[in-house]
Amino acid sequence: MAGRVAGKVVLVTGAGGGLGRGFCTMLAAEGAIIVATDRDAGAAEAVAEETGGMAFALDVTDEDGWARCIAMVGERFGRLDGLVNNAGIAMLKSIEETSLEDWRLTMGVNLDGVFLGCKHAIALMKTTGGSIVNMSSVSGIIGGHNLAAYNASKGGVRLLTKSVALHCARMGYGIRCNSVHPSFVETPMVEAMVAATEDAERARQRLVRQVPLGRIATPADIAPLVVYLLSDESRFVTGSEMVVDGGVTAT
Ligand SMILES: NC(=O)c1ccc[n+]([C@@H]2O[C@H](COP(=O)([O-])OP(=O)(O)OC[C@H]3O[C@@H](n4cnc5c(N)ncnc54)[C@H](O)[C@@H]3O)[C@@H](O)[C@H]2O)c1
Numbered sequence: 001m002a003g004r005v006a007g008k009v010v011l012v013t014g015a016g017g018g019l020g021r022g023f024c025t026m027l028a029a030e031g032a033i034i035v036a037t038d039r040d041a042g043a044a045e046a047v048a049e050e051t052g053g054m055a056f057a058l059d060v061t062d063e064d065g066w067a068r069c070i071a072m073v074g075e076r077f078g079r080l081d082g083l084v085n086n087a088g089i090a091m092l093k094s095i096e097e098t099s100l101e102d103w104r105l106t107m108g109v110n111l112d113g114v115f116l117g118c119k120h121a122i123a124l125m126k127t128t129g130g131s132i133v134n135m136s137s138v139s140g141i142i143g144g145h146n147l148a149a150y151n152a153s154k155g156g157v158r159l160l161t162k163s164v165a166l167h168c169a170r171m172g173y174g175i176r177c178n179s180v181h182p183s184f185v186e187t188p189m190v191e192a193m194v195a196a197t198e199d200a201e202r203a204r205q206r207l208v209r210q211v212p213l214g215r216i217a218t219p220a221d222i223a224p225l226v227v228y229l230l231s232d233e234s235r236f237v238t239g240s241e242m243v244v245d246g247g248v249t250a251t
Contacts, residue, residue, distance in 0.1 A: 003031025004231040009077045011035040014087030016043020018187020022219025060087045060113030066120040079128045082230040085117040086135045095148040103149045110153035129174025136179040165239030176238035183245035185217045212247030
């Protein structure tokens with residue numbers, strides 16, 4: 001099959017959500033073999049069905065789950081060419097509003113999940129080389145008064161990515177690792193954030209006003225960058241923070 005990632009085996013976490021699903025759709029259209037994973041098994045199944053891939057129920061905070069998942073990919077395909085550490089959660093809370101439980105939950109999914117994904121995927125990927133894409137956010141670069149745990153977790157993803165990239169380069173594994181930093185994207189995550197405010201329409205307009213390009217992104221605005229990073233077109237790109245934010249961080 002022709003395509004920019006033709007024949008590559010790509011595992012996506014949080015594949016059942018807004019961005020994960022968008023990534024799987026575009027990657028499959030470009031010829032990738034999709035391993036759709038999510039803690040919501042039904043959502044992963046649905047995406048696997050849509051993309052002709054396979055599904056695996058994986059909570060990214062579960063190290064045994066990662067070990068089983070990567071072992072399954074190894075047995076089935078003998079290699080892993082791409083990993084998108086996409087699963088994530090967000091809480092609109094300031095430092096004073098964030099409980100230790102909130103903090104640990106956010107760090108668990110957003111940062112432990114990426115750590116475990118990189119660690120376990122590298123073990124299989126290093127046999128043939130590959131590309132890891134870690135979903136950070138503009139919130140991993142600039143702060144927000146009500147995103148204490150989210151900011152910290154996404155900033156962590158940004159620098160963990162660089163450490164992974166440098167280690168893999170030094171070891172000569174042929175594995176690249178980059179982070180992706182979108183601003184607001186139309187997904188259930190942003191829907192829930194907006195809906196939790198007193199005036200959802202006003203909250204949405206406030207988000208739009210922060211974006212120089214004047215709109216909230218869609219998953220299809222972000223997916224081409226992920227396809228690029230997983231393809232051989234980006235063969236000299238590693239340890240990079242790729243911003244795709246409609247100009248938010250330029251202001
Ligand atoms: N939507 C945005 O505006 C935006 C902006 C920048 C970055 N991001 C990041 O992009 C990624 C995807 O976000 P989204 O907007 O598609 O979110 P979403 O809420 O639409 O989807 C998230 C998916 O992750 C899954 N998930 C949650 N916890 C999990 C866990 N412990 N293990 C496995 N799966 C789990 C959910 O079931 C869901 O399918 C996240 O890392 C998010 O932080 C989103």
